[in-house]
Amino acid sequence: MSGPRAGTAELDVGGLRVTYRNGAAAVRGVDLAVGAGEVLGLVGESGSGKSTVARAVLGLLPRGAAVTGNIRVGGRELVGADPRAWRAVRGDVIGYVGQDPFAAFDPRLKVGASIAEAWRAKGRTPPAGAIPERLAALGVPDADAAARRRPHTWSGGMLQRAAIAAATALAPTLVVADEPTSALDAGLADATLAHLRATGAAVLLITHDLRLAARHTDRVAVMYAGRIVETGDSGEALSRPRHPYTQALLAALPRPGHPLPEPLPGEPPSPRRGADAGCPFAPRCRRVRAECSDDVPAPIDGVACVAAR
Amino acid sequence: MTDPSTEPVVVARDLWRTHGRGPRAHDVLRGTELTALPGEIIGIVGRSGCGKSTLLRILAGLERPDRGSVFWNPGTRAGRPAPGSVAAVFQDAAGSLDPNWSIARSVAEPLARRLTRQARRAAVLEALRSVGLGDLDPSLRPARLSGGQCQRVALARAFAARPGLLLADEPTSALDASAAAAILRLLRRAADSGTAVVLVTHDRDAAAALTTRLLGMSDGVLTHIG
Amino acid sequence: MPKAAAPDTTPPAPGRATPALRHTAASLRRAAAALRHGPLMASALGRTGLGLAGLALLFAVLGPVVATHQPDTVDLGAKLHAPDGEHWFGTDQFGRDQFARLTAGARRSLLAAFTVLAGSCTVSLVVGVVAGLARGFADAVLMRVVDIVLAIPSLVLALAVVGVLGPGFGNLLLALVISSWAANARIVRAFTLAVRDRPYIAAARLGGAGPARIAVGHVLPAVVPRLLVVATLQLGGTIVSLAGLSFLGLGAQPPTAELGAMLGDARAFVTVAPWLLAAPTTVVLVVTAAATLVGDAVRDATHHSAVEEVHP
Numbered sequence: 001m002s003g004p005r006a007g008t009a010e011l012d013v014g015g016l017r018v019t020y021r022n023g024a025a026a027v028r029g030v031d032l033a034v035g036a037g038e039v040l041g042l043v044g045e046s047g048s049g050k051s052t053v054a055r056a057v058l059g060l061l062p063r064g065a066a067v068t069g070n071i072r073v074g075g076r077e078l079v080g081a082d083p084r085a086w087r088a089v090r091g092d093v094i095g096y097v098g099q100d101p102f103a104a105f106d107p108r109l110k111v112g113a114s115i116a117e118a119w120r121a122k123g124r125t126p127p128a129g130a131i132p133e134r135l136a137a138l139g140v141p142d143a144d145a146a147a148r149r150r151p152h153t154w155s156g157g158m159l160q161r162a163a164i165a166a167a168t169a170l171a172p173t174l175v176v177a178d179e180p181t182s183a184l185d186a187g188l189a190d191a192t193l194a195h196l197r198a199t200g201a202a203v204l205l206i207t208h209d210l211r212l213a214a215r216h217t218d219r220v221a222v223m224y225a226g227r228i229v230e231t232g233d234s235g236e237a238l239s240r241p242r243h244p245y246t247q248a249l250l251a252a253l254p255r256p257g258h259p260l261p262e263p264l265p266g267e268p269p270s271p272r273r274g275a276d277a278g279c280p281f282a283p284r285c286r287r288v289r290a291e292c293s294d295d296v297p298a299p300i301d302g303v304a305c306v307a308a309r
Numbered sequence: 310m311t312d313p314s315t316e317p318v319v320v321a322r323d324l325w326r327t328h329g330r331g332p333r334a335h336d337v338l339r340g341t342e343l344t345a346l347p348g349e350i351i352g353i354v355g356r357s358g359c360g361k362s363t364l365l366r367i368l369a370g371l372e373r374p375d376r377g378s379v380f381w382n383p384g385t386r387a388g389r390p391a392p393g394s395v396a397a398v399f400q401d402a403a404g405s406l407d408p409n410w411s412i413a414r415s416v417a418e419p420l421a422r423r424l425t426r427q428a429r430r431a432a433v434l435e436a437l438r439s440v441g442l443g444d445l446d447p448s449l450r451p452a453r454l455s456g457g458q459c460q461r462v463a464l465a466r467a468f469a470a471r472p473g474l475l476l477a478d479e480p481t482s483a484l485d486a487s488a489a490a491a492i493l494r495l496l497r498r499a500a501d502s503g504t505a506v507v508l509v510t511h512d513r514d515a516a517a518a519l520t521t522r523l524l525g526m527s528d529g530v531l532t533h534i535g
Numbered sequence: 536m537p538k539a540a541a542p543d544t545t546p547p548a549p550g551r552a553t554p555a556l557r558h559t560a561a562s563l564r565r566a567a568a569a570l571r572h573g574p575l576m577a578s579a580l581g582r583t584g585l586g587l588a589g590l591a592l593l594f595a596v597l598g599p600v601v602a603t604h605q606p607d608t609v610d611l612g613a614k615l616h617a618p619d620g621e622h623w624f625g626t627d628q629f630g631r632d633q634f635a636r637l638t639a640g641a642r643r644s645l646l647a648a649f650t651v652l653a654g655s656c657t658v659s660l661v662v663g664v665v666a667g668l669a670r671g672f673a674d675a676v677l678m679r680v681v682d683i684v685l686a687i688p689s690l691v692l693a694l695a696v697v698g699v700l701g702p703g704f705g706n707l708l709l710a711l712v713i714s715s716w717a718a719n720a721r722i723v724r725a726f727t728l729a730v731r732d733r734p735y736i737a738a739a740r741l742g743g744a745g746p747a748r749i750a751v752g753h754v755l756p757a758v759v760p761r762l763l764v765v766a767t768l769q770l771g772g773t774i775v776s777l778a779g780l781s782f783l784g785l786g787a788q789p790p791t792a793e794l795g796a797m798l799g800d801a802r803a804f805v806t807v808a809p810w811l812l813a814a815p816t817t818v819v820l821v822v823t824a825a826a827t828l829v830g831d832a833v834r835d836a837t838h839h840s841a842v843e844e845v846h847p
């Protein structure tokens with residue numbers, strides 16, 4: 001295992017549980033760490049809880065959501081932090097890149113002015129020339145003029161780079177990116193993620209796209225039903241997966257020249273279900289055994305599965 | 310007499326479409342041609358903004374080209390496909406279903422209105438079963454469904470009217486691998502039963518694995534790529 | 536106890552009506568639970584607003600029942616009496632019981648305000664949805680009409696309409712509908728535009744649904760709840776407008792009890808009988824405050840649930 005050493009992680013999540021007000025226990029005990037300059041991909045099906053982890057780290061959960069466990073960013077505990085503490089952390093320590101760049105920018109503001117908000121929100125002034133400089137560094141052509149135009153004249157790929165410029169304006173040590181490229185073409189997605197990585201921040205990348213995760217992350221954590229079922233180096237975990245769930249997900253990817261892939265049988269369990277008695281994946285698992293229903297398997301060597309041992 | 314199985318479901322000739330006006334105007338389609346036969350799966354790949362989605366909307370009869378023409382079989386006199394003969398699924402799976410409607414009501418929407426209650430209900434259940442959602446409570450609202458389930462309900466609605474042409478605009482790009490695999494299989498099954506499928510996607514692997522013809526779109530023109 | 540009399544939880548009517556009934560019952564239960572546990576009760580202002588609204592409704596509904604006199608009975612021997620055990624809120628210059636007139640007036644004002652809002656919402660729904668769905672020429676024409684109506688200050692427009700039709704409570708309601716639908720039509724059109732391009736509308740069109748079917752089946756269910764939130768916010772203003780125009784003598788004609796008209800009459804006696812002014816003022820104040828607070832709370836509550844819908 002190649003996780004960051006204890007104490008050096010920019011993001012350290014331990015025993016995180018999130019229950020929404022409607023009773024949905026979306027996250028049921030998640031441990032993960034992202035080291036400085038590292039890109040961690042959090043992958044899984046929709047409803048697996050990966051976006052809830054991202055929102056918990058950003059402090060953007062809806063009112064009434066119960067959070068227990070630890071979220072440490074740069075050594076600061078954020079579970080139970082008051083709104084002022086969150087405001088102090090956002091921007092300076094944690095940056096956020098969302099899914100839809102057009103929704104992220106105020107259509108009435110010039111893109112440069114929107115990026116300048118990153119400084120102004122903290123009562124500071126952007127250094128002269130800093131915004132075009134950053135945009136240019138992220139590969140935006142003619143950055144000076146582009147910053148003076150409004151978002152609707154930008155392309156989605158370029159505007160997502162502007163969103164990255166805004167998220168990293170104050171040099172945060174951690175960037176949370178929730179499906180940042182799902183609105184972009186494959187080629188643009190690769191370039192955008194390469195730029196995100198080049199900013200040098202630790203990145204928590206939430207994605208449902210396994211191929212994208214394989215190309216652009218150092219490590220991956222595979223989530224299922226509110227828990228992490230497998231973690232490991234991206235190359236290793238996504239080419240020689242050990243957990244049956246990861247194996248099934250990878251087998252569901254289409255390959256040219258092969259027959260159409262099989263989807264996983266059944267549906268993922270509802271987040272509103274009660275506490276799990278055994279492995280929540282067991283009903284859909286090909287390698288299910290009798291002992292799978294005994295306990296929720298604890299991760300050993302990065303894999304939470306009795307059959308994989 | 311032509312063999313009905315080789316009669317094209319849709320023929321698009323020399324489509325031109327301009328978006329915007331004045332200095333911002335640009336040609337999205339520049340003489341696009343497309344013919345779809347029953348049972349074909351045509352994949353269209355291309356950069357975003359290349360006109361793929363506009364082409365699909367024109368093939369659906371939801372938008373008219375500035376120039377050129379589309380012939381549907383069966384078509385109606387107004388230059389539109391017959392109701393229910395064309396169906397579509399979209400990238401925004403949740404947005405494809407009315408949030409205020411039950412799943413059953415959505416699936417039943419394209420069914421002929423003169424059907425009896427029992428016949429409608431049977432058709433809805435059959436359509437839901439055909440997409441692997443036979444166990445789902447048809448009185449649920451879409452908010453209770455995952456993205457993959459929403460997309461399968463949208464496909465059930467599409468299949469319910471037994472369309473001759475099925476248009477799919479990035480139906481899998483917001484879905485995880487397993488849900489996407491289920492959708493691809495359903496598209497294949499629709500084609501096997503004689504429906505012509507036009508799939509717009511940026512997932513070249515999916516397009517290559519699924520389609521019988523792969524077209525690339527650039528500068529408003531379709532070119533054969535495999 | 537015979538078995539048949541035991542409370543039966545399953546509705547007796549089988550077949551078609553049962554799911555609909557069960558559905559309605561379930562929505563009612565959900566609405567009640569939402570009211571009890573929902574964000575309306577969560578904010579102090581929302582609770583205050585609901586409390587005041589309950590008080591006002593109680594006053595308007597039950598007041599006439601408990602009143603000891605008829606609102607229009609003249610008793611010249613009991614002119615301008617101060618409040619006492621016989622006349623709880625005193626009497627006016629014709630010896631009419633002020634409590635009876637107030638409850639009758641409050642009931643009339645509330646009913647009138649709801650009528651005006653219902654009329655204004657209906658007109659704005661038709662115009663807004665048609666304009667939003669039609670695009671092009673029809674949209675342009677309807678929106679220019681809206682612009683023209685909006686260009687005239689609504690009070691001036693209402694005065695002009697009453698001037699043409701003649702004073703009277705019915706005409707006043709009509710005038711308020713005419714002067715208030717345009718702003719809402721704009722809002723409805725904006726809501727319609729937000730729904731119009733959703734994929735499910737395209738799917739409905741492909742399924743053969745015509746414009747009327749789309750408007751009634753898909754657009755109205757999405758637009759009406761949002762318009763109701765807006766209308767709740769307008770309730771307070773409508774009550775004040777009604778009272779104001781009646782105060783000027785353009786609305787309810789004597790001897791009809793109406794809050795604004797009562798205020799107008801009481802003006803002359805403010806030094807000798809200040810209670811005549813105080814009581815209707817208080818009622819208008821309470822009703823307006825209740826409407827405004829509930830409106831604010833409803834807006835906050837729906838905004839909140841909209842946020843939550845995105846993250847279930």
